[in-house]
Amino acid sequence: MAADYRIGRASRWALLLFGLQLAQAFYIPGWSVKSYSEGEPIPLFVNKVYSDNTQIQYAFSELPFVCPPSGRQRHGTGLISGSNVALNLGEVLRGDRIMVSDYELEMGKDDEAHYLCSQKVDRASLKKAIEVVKKGYVAEWIVDNLPGATSFVTVDKSRKYYAAGFKMGYEETSLTTGKPRYFLNNHVTLVIRYHRAPGRDGQHGKKVIVGFEVYAKSIEAENRDASGLPASLHDVRQGLELTMTKNITNTTVSRDVDSSYVLQDFDDGAEDATLTIPYTYSVYFREEEKIEWSNRWDLYFVNQEDSSKTHWLAIGNSIVISCLLTACVAVILTRTIRGDIKGYKDGGLEEGKLRLGKRGKGARSPRKISGEKGGLLEQVDLEIDAGAEDASSDDGMPEDITGWKLVHGDVFRPPPYGHLLAPLIGSGMQLVFMAVGLLALSCFGVLNPSFRGGFISVGVALFIIAGAFSGYFSARVYRTFGGTMWRHNAIVTATLFPGLLFATVFILNLFVWAQASSTAIPLGTLFGLVTLWLFIQLPLVYVGSWYGFMRGGAYTHPIKANVIPRQIPQQAWHSRSMQAILIAGLITFAVIFIELRFVFRSLWLDKSGYYYVFGFLAVVSTILILAVMETTIIAIYIQLCSENYHWWWQSFFLGGSSSIWIFGYCVYYYANHLHITGLVSTMLFFAYSFLACLVYGLLTGTIGFLTAYAFVRRIYGAIKVD
Structure with missing residues (x-):
């Protein structure tokens, strides 16, 4: 009795926890509107990185070459940098790992250049960074439940659409050696598109976020001021290449010299080789008058909408095949089977006896149909007497009982x-x-x-x-x-x-x-x-x-x-x-x-x-x-x-x-x-x-x-x- 009680209590707790997980993540478009006042902090969450070339995903915050969370309190949000966001079951199973980041965003406040951190990486971390770039990993960040997206335009340049995520880096082939070179994107430009909030909030000057765009670029680690910012955010001729150089002096190594301490050529005698990756970001807020909050997800689906003709083609193809099958079934049900059943009932019984089917040489005896409710009884041999002659056909043989009717006793x-x-x-x-x-x-x-x-x-x-x-x-x-x-x-x-x-x-x-x-x-x-x-x-x-x-x-x-x-x-x-x-x-x-x-x-x-x-x-x-x-x-x-x-x-x-x-x-x-x-x-x-x-x-x-x-x-x- 006590064991049953414990099991029942465990079941109730499991159901309650599962319900709470669902309720926590439930989100109704048009109702769960979050509006922001001017200057109000906007939290940015980092999630995961994924690639089309592999099924292995990684939590962005756990990558060894990115900035670790500082753990400081985010003013106005009640969030702590580095704290994990509670996930529902579906998010866990799909590999989401959402964490509060150190990126600082305030509604309506542009920030042209902001230094985040400099991360010093070792050999293992560099190897991981090269793997992430080489396999084409894409990062997913989240602002106001919108995934950060890369912006594109349609082929006819009539509409813009989003592709969720942004590239972690890119690959180039060296013109001198012919070997691949890998560059890490260490600067992101965040563009937050907003619209006036609906209803009473809009009358008070509040805004809602209708778009989140991320533009990533690679900027070299050298030529930076005391605050860690580069001389120019627009000069991307020299990107941050994922290589290691010997830490012989503190002076900058010329980029004209072919790096001999790339990861593949790195030897045990270069224990002091290092790579420091500086991270920076920019934030811009732009008003978007044409997009309402209720349809802010449409940009993610423009590409699918453009293929609506193909969807209709799929439906047309399905309908044609289904109609052919329906015609076949209609013939079977309305003509063949109905005719078989009618002939079976009209000619199959006479005075409670089954008319015999024409049997070939060595054929088995047909079954006998009982008059009792419930259908066919056990198989018996039917005796043929002189009184059955009027049940035969013109050639003196009984009519056929063939096909599906023959297996009525075994079906x-x-x-x-x-x-x-x-x-x-x-x-x-x-x-x-x-x-x-x-x-x-x-x-x-x-x-x-x-x-x-x-x-x-x-x-x-x-x-x-x-x-x-x-x-x-x-x-x-x-x-x-x-x-x-x-x-x-x-x-x-x-x-x-x-x-x-x-x-x-x-x-x-x-x-x-x-x-x-x-x-x-x-x-x-x-x-x-x-x-x-x-x-x-x-x-x-x-x-x-x-x-x-x-x-x-x-x-x-x-x-x-x-x-x-x-x-x-x-x-x-x-x-x-x-x-x-x-x-x-x-x-x-x-x-x-x-x-x-x-x-x-x-x-x-x-x-x-x-x-x-x-x-x-x-x-x-x-x-x-x-x-x-x-x-x-x-x-x-x-x-x-x-x-x-x-x-x-x-x-x-x-x-x-x-x-x-x-x-x-x-x-x-x-x-x-x-x-x-x-x-x-x-x-x-x-x-x-x-x-x-x-x-x-x-x-x-x-x-x-x-x-x-x-x-x-x-x-x-x-x-x-x-």
């Missing part, structure tokens, strides 16, 4: 390994609930880029809450298959998919930990996830399983299964399991192929990125679900017409088969579009791609299974004789 036979299929269906329903909830919240604007990490945080919350649905559907399917140990099934349902997911992420996390990356999930977060899993999701799955097994019960079938299974004839090549799965998957993959390009670009190329066209995604996802349902119906109908009644697992694989093609597209995308280098980054890419395809396959496989189940029950229920 509802429980599948092998049904105890594994039921938990998969339960987990799939859990993912369906989560995906529908995320899409709905995104389309209504609740989940938006300003809610940093919200997509992941809310997704985890929905997944945990949907544990009750998972247990319910899993238990009902499990009982339909004849299972009796519902508690065991509940535990398997609650641990099979989440356990596999957690184990894979934990193993990958070990490799990321070894790289000292901010992508590594902290131990406390891992413990919190396990707590949510064991003390919240598991009880919800257990309760849902109890209700589904005890109250919901098994799904009823219109026809009972025969005792002796029917022999399955040899299948045509297109009806065989693997061929049918690949063909069906290719069709549904064609529905989402075009939109998939934008999702991949947002995930892998534009990591800062903010995929926001959820309206297009919702439309394509709806068409995808219809395509999965229709493709499964067509494939299962063809399979049943081939007298193959093993449709349970096949329907699940047919529904999720497009995940195979998506993973193949991941391989293609990696080889032709990405520039990822390094074993760990490559492993992370393929591991996360595999997990994403697994989640997608489980979700669509469940949709395929439920569709096929409803289809089979419908057509065989129609031939049941009352």
Whole structure:
């Protein structure tokens, strides 16, 4: 009793902490407006650095060559430099590490040149700096919840747009030696764009921030005054090269001399070699009259808006394919099956006896239909007497009963390994609930880029809450298959998919930990996830399983299964399991192929990125679900017409088969579009791609299974004789 009380109390605390994390980061556009008075301090937060060439991210404040936080109190903000900002679960999982910086900004006050610090680096720090520049890392800073951005213009120069982040440095090739030279950006120009605050605040002269631009440049360490400022901020002919020179004298080394103490040539005899990096910044405030606070994020999405024609092309492509599938399903349902059922009922019974189908040499005896409710009874041999002659055709033989009707006595036979299929269906329903909830919240604007990490945080919350649905559907399917140990099934349902997911992420996390990356999930977060899993999701799955097994019960079938299974004839090549799965998957993959390009670009190329066209995604996802349902119906109908009644697992694989093609597209995308280098980054890419395809396959496989189940029950229920 005491143990149950402790577990219940731990569950409540875990749920409370998780709710607080979500509430702390929740952000509603149009409501969470922050306005600033003239001269009011504006905090600047540093977050992380990331690159398109690797999956390894680093916390900006932990880089050994940047200015360490001073720890002083920031007047007017209540913040302390170097203090960490509390993050929600989504921010932690995406690698955010937000910290208060020493950069001083005051609303409306320009600062043409401000010295920050000079950081003396050793060999290891210099090596890290070269790695960051060489791999094209981009830094993310935050002001008023806006990420610092690099400004660009469209091809026709009609509009400006933002690309989040700014380059940490650049690479050049030496004209004399032909070797690469690396330069670090040690000066940033911060441009804060503001607009008059809406409502009463605006009448009192307050302003809101509608843009945050960062322009980085590299300025040499020499030729500086006593305060550490360079002679000219505009002279970038001599940048800060990442090299080490012997500290023989305090005089400046001429830049005309080719540096012989670059990192690659650095020998053990140059222990006194050093590099001091001075950091400076400028701040400018500019009024932006055309941009309101409510649409300040639009500049980050101009590039996506320019591709709206391609999004419409994706929708058009999906609609065309879906219409073709709909036509095929309509023919099957309205003509073929309806005609079969009508002929079956009109000519199949006479005075309570089944008309015999024409049998070839060596064919098995057809089944007998019982007049009892519940459908077909056990298989019996039908005796043919003289009174059946009027039931034959003109050539003296009975009419045919072929195709899907021949397997009526076996079509509802429980599948092998049904105890594994039921938990998969339960987990799939859990993912369906989560995906529908995320899409709905995104389309209504609740989940938006300003809610940093919200997509992941809310997704985890929905997944945990949907544990009750998972247990319910899993238990009902499990009982339909004849299972009796519902508690065991509940535990398997609650641990099979989440356990596999957690184990894979934990193993990958070990490799990321070894790289000292901010992508590594902290131990406390891992413990919190396990707590949510064991003390919240598991009880919800257990309760849902109890209700589904005890109250919901098994799904009823219109026809009972025969005792002796029917022999399955040899299948045509297109009806065989693997061929049918690949063909069906290719069709549904064609529905989402075009939109998939934008999702991949947002995930892998534009990591800062903010995929926001959820309206297009919702439309394509709806068409995808219809395509999965229709493709499964067509494939299962063809399979049943081939007298193959093993449709349970096949329907699940047919529904999720497009995940195979998506993973193949991941391989293609990696080889032709990405520039990822390094074993760990490559492993992370393929591991996360595999997990994403697994989640997608489980979700669509469940949709395929439920569709096929409803289809089979419908057509065989129609031939049941009352």
